[in-house]
Amino acid sequence: MTPGAQHPNEPAAQPLRSDAERNRERIIAAARTVFARDGLSASMASVSREAGVGIATMFRRFPTKAELVDAVFADRMGAYADAVATALDDPDPWNGFVGYIETACAMQAVDSGFADVLTMVFPTAKTLEERRNQAYEGMVQLIGRAKATGRLREDFDASDLVLLHMANAGVVNATGDAAPDAWRRVVALLIQSLEAPARGVLPDPAGHEALYKAMLRAGQAGSTAPAPGKSG
Amino acid sequence: MTPGAQHPNEPAAQPLRSDAERNRERIIAAARTVFARDGLSASMASVSREAGVGIATMFRRFPTKAELVDAVFADRMGAYADAVATALDDPDPWNGFVGYIETACAMQAVDSGFADVLTMVFPTAKTLEERRNQAYEGMVQLIGRAKATGRLREDFDASDLVLLHMANAGVVNATGDAAPDAWRRVVALLIQSLEAPARGVLPDPAGHEALYKAMLRAGQAGSTAPAPGKSG
């Protein structure tokens, strides 16, 4: 580890001063709370208020929302990847697959911010995206195994997981505290539909590129742009 | 019809001056466009800009967003109710049920604003809510018939339709133009899961009151409140 190298977790090349580090932690903790409650659309200002630090401190430490998102959700995405790993350990791939979906969707239900994160992509959030990819690779494996056992319908596509998370995010964000378990019913329906044999054909899956583009756009929108005011 | 009575469609007791009526139409047309593109979160200001009228004219004609929503989406909700009626006319209730769901979700996909409307409730938007209730009563009938033929799973609940629309709204809003048909796959999966016999039990349905509360909250949030700035 050369002096210039930056490890995502350890302090960077130039360690922060102790009070700065303290504030950084306070900001992350506050963001965890605020994002969980309000989703990623929460403002940087509201996070700084919750953290009890000045706005300037906020932007000095996290110039873009993507950086804050990275700091806040990297570990949650780690837990997500762990859920995939756990699913892969299950001797019954279908069982693992179902358990993983329920776990992941529960994570969305508990944390509005994470619900958003799973439907967006933040290219500059390195560790977050790294863990997402790690999880993704595991999922592709898991899907393959589950299909091999004949329990998962053959026409299931990895991109469908994204759609599932988008649908779940829709339910979770719409119901909120008023009906905190409503999502379980939708997810249960979807899972039952994924079990082989398929009861019917499906429309073609959304292209991976198209879906990536959609997730990218969503991530950039919530990033820092002053809202694209249309002129005409 | 006493002089004081206001019919929702016909000019009110006091007819608008011709230019005012013209502006009213321009506002509604503009709102149709803007809401379809940006969803109900679009600002009143952006609508007035699109309409080419002053902001004051906007608020004079539609003091609350709910009133504008009523004017804009009453007819679309009428089309929605018509879709239910059409479904009821189908000799095969299951067929009608499936066709209705696809039609309704397609309406969501084409119009982001309507996608939102189907997941929110606006108590002051009289004609809109009237037609929603009308559609709802038809749906309850349709569900009963579809269950009677044994094609629709017995544990399906009318409230599940709301969840389905929330899920679809999540997909539609997240994918947007980037993957405009992605929703079809999710909806197809859900429909296949609704067909009897059920492949498994479902968690208890969300209570109707809880769901109503959620829809109400969503509608009020997008209504006119200055954003609930949390303090502590």
Added chain:
DNA sequence: CTAAAAGTGGATAGGCCAATCCGATTGCTA
């Protein structure tokens, strides 16, 4: 203990939004 470096947060600029006010304009009616 002292001074430089690092960090802080209030103030501020510029933008969008909801909502209201009021002088100027326009449709309508006698």
Added chain:
DNA sequence: TAGCAATCGGATTGGCCTATCCACTTTTAG
């Protein structure tokens, strides 16, 4: 066609947001 009432829309107020600047404070190293 004259005059009044209805209507218009720009200006304005007050709020929240992103982002930057800078005078002041704290940490740390010598």
